[in-house]
Amino acid sequence: MTTTKKLTDLQIASQAEMKLITEIAESAQIPLDAIEQYGRYKAKIDTTKISGSALGKVVLVTATSPTPAGEGKSTITVGLSDALKQLDQKVIVALREPSLGPVMGVKGGATGGGYSQVVPMEEINLHFTGDLHAITSANNALAALIDNHIHQGNELQIDPRRIIWKRVLDINDRSLRNIVVGLGGPMQGVPREDGFDITVASEIMAIFCLATSLENLKERLANIVIGYTYMKEPVFVRDLKVEGALTLLLKDAFKPNLVQTIEGTPALIHGGPFANIAHGCNSIIATQTARNLADIVVTEAGFGADLGAEKFMNIKARQGGFAPDAVVVVTTIRALKMHGGVTKTNLSEENVEALINGIPNLEKHIQTIREFGIEPVVALNRFVTDSEAELITILNWAHANNVRISRTNVWEEGGKGGLELAQQVLEILEEPQNFAPLYKTTDSIEEKINAVVQRVYGGEGVQFTDQAKKQMAQIEQFDWDDLPICMAKTQYSLSDNPKQLGRPQGFTIIVREVIPKLGAGFLVCLTGDIMTMPGLPKEPAALRMDVTEDGQALGLF
Template sequence: MAFPSDIEIAQINEHDRMKDINEIAEKVGLESKDIEPYGHYKAKISGSGISKAMKNDDGKLILVTSINPTPAGEGKSTVAIGLADSLQALGKKTVLALREPSLGPVMGIKGGATGGGYAQVVPMEDINLHFTGDMHALTSAINTLAALIDNHMHQGNQLNIDPRRIIWKRALDINDRALRSTVIGLGSPINSIPREEHFEITVASELMAILCLSQDLDDLKERIASILIAYTFDKKPVFVRDLHVEGAITMLLKDALKPNLVQTLENTPAIIHGGPFANIAHGCNSILATKLAMKLGDYTITEGGFGADLGGEKFMDIVTPRLNHAPNAVVIVATIRALKYNGGQQLADLENEDLKALTLGFKNLKRHIQNMRYYNVPVIVSINRFATDTENEIKLLTSLCDEVGVDVELTEIHHKGSKGGIDLAKAVIKAADKASNYSRLYEDEQTTEEKIATIASEIYGANNVEYSDKAKKQLKSLKDNVWDDLPVCIAKTQYSLSDDPKKLGSPKDFTLHVKSLVPKLGAGFIVVLTGNVMTMPGLPSKPAALNMDVDNTGKISGLF
């Protein structure tokens, strides 16, 4: 009998299995007045609920990251969710903090962000689709700002904005390659000024990053006011505050700033909020969600998007200083299938034992272990077991981890839920009690070039950084405008430690190619675009949407 799909598992007796959201709130000490329900099974945590929770002490923080993703699958979100369930099963008061899914990957090829098998957050259909409307609010706010910029120029352009130097882009929360480069304002003078425009996916917008890094509405408003939107004809910067619309944009996001409360299949409380991609943004759920989770539970499980070279590094270097709480332990998720793929075994052959490919592919995991150890926090490896993994392969990978002195645990969370992650949970409890001495990879006082070079060499393994002529000019602009003291958020392929997705394993002696640098002053970092990373992805030849349907009762099928 075939193992049921994720949506089939989620829908099995879902209304009997899920607890009313008020019961979930009670588990973490919140009353009905502290939440704003969206139906029976999801809610936003109100302002009073946030204020109440913030009086508590912080619990332990566990960051879940992984090796570089492959077509073979890694299951990072599944392990994060299952680990939270396993800790709860051991009697630990645990809260999960995750990102919200984007419609782009949901309708495309990557899938949603609600876990898999018997380790899922629910209601999975709602979370993967419209949820509580946060993505729609962000998209509206992004495009409202764009409309206000174009209207300002149409109405006389008192700020002297150069239409060729507008940085702010419109957005859509779906993969739509046709909108990457387009022209707007055609037709007649009443349709505004014709100019080139570029759309990006909502999760790549600076406004998403700002939402995830804001502490409260005042902080959100100040960050929005600081967004660099354009340059004048004489190349002077123009900010949102110059348009005097930061209040209006903040107003559109006042509810989206409130974190969302849901639950896992095993009724572990889960706060799901914010969703920047890690390959083109900073890849972590909101600071507010993570702080709340730490205040409401003794253990908080959160994750960084994609591999430790992306979401892991960005959590450590961008998020942690703002969170004022470093992870007490880091879990790196790996699968034997993915490591064999990194070691050269063909995708079609991954079910066959290949100890040589596994040994070669281990270099990728070893690099990520080294990367997380740079930050002086305890590291654990979780081997996410597949049915095709052989005893020889498991024994080999365990011994390779032992050789580098890292704790390693086998998990079977996808098929067994919390029961498949008990050993990992016990290891996490032990690791989180160890003394750690978090240190950042670089300091803000270093130049942008020094920060990029440090990440390129220490995290990626590059021996050189090459800048395009455009990037060199932008580096000078950063220095001239005194924007050189910000962290860097490197946009890079998720499939490789390098900027070339075809370089698997742990490549060495390569050059990182920097194409351009974009100051995100509201978010408080510099985005460094490398390789061929695009901020508006495209849909595949056979989108996942082809398999989706809904019947007359409203029951969804084919979502995953």
């Protein structure tokens, strides 16, 4: 079980004996002429030079609703891949790239933990190969080109009041949510209201992760709606004729990144959309590349099954043309006790009653995966504070409800601590599944939203604001309604109220906006008080970070 940390994640990662990236490429049967090295331990992959066609099976790792206690989804994802490798499986792990927002804020990185990490951890969590910077640059280049077009005569008759394209920054900065640009006189542009989103919530990030080729990337960029004319007609990137320039800025970033786990399992890390705002999955091109090279691809989707997993099923799998072959739901006794009413400071105390009260949250996420026609396995991430009575309680519950469950200890033991889970996953991969998305794209917008709210969240229904109703009418007017939906919702609750933990009942989801993202190929539905530009906490993680005189990072988890 996970013990009190003697070493930090950063210290463990810095002591790892990494293999040269050329060795990792060779182990994954990637031709050396297909990799572009970024130093000794990172590389880009030219997917046009990959000839493999294994079409490996996809294992999706999701979790219960996140709590401050931590669930360890990325840690389990990495540990499971290492365990499968120990069982002589040809496996690649495919993850998202970390955003500097959580890294410098509160959540932390996205490289796993303990002895189940991808490395070089420090570089991956900071600037990595520059992909997020390229996406930021492309996004803001488009914003600059829009404002320049208006300043230079506005041939397209873009209404400055109806521009929906925002600038982005890959850091949490609440002060930039609402701004005014173009102040200072005629030579400084046309004054208008604007705002910033975080980079990982941008449509270009979503496009980057859903595009299947460089040509498809350019086509999707051309389809972005940037705003509307004075006559309320949509304006697209193709009208500005800048999709080629944006693709040029992204062409190198679009190549998947190859790194390794501490145990030397090949890892593809590419793209990083948030799951509470965007669709929360790594790039299709990285997942498909991994499928072409390995028999099993272990990947994750952000936050709980109500967010990342739902979007993996309804958006990524649909657009990528593949289905998950197995699903792992990660949870901890600590997290379930928080859902049962225990505060973070009291989690070390045995509390079977609170655990029982929190299990319904796990039960709902299992039910959600079953709604998609897949039978999941629960990965119980062990902690030293878990009592025997608590452990017996959850194992008995799983047995009584025909739920597969596996105790894991990958933080402390690496792949060895996930062998039982790996065996169960292999059993599931031999069984037929009946995967199907929850709705047809031809269903009405309201029907699609209700399908998610009722079958995934467990809510009673949906209430639309007047603004959302107007936007839905406009979307239907332009025949854009034949698209999947991407719900933007708090990650902390199945409802849109972050304070309602556990398994709330009888709630209604408030949809305040419905925004067309035609390049990404979905409609974003903003619910509750969800923000597309987060803020920093009172004591951000950045306060604990430093660097030594010889360049060694300190305080990075």
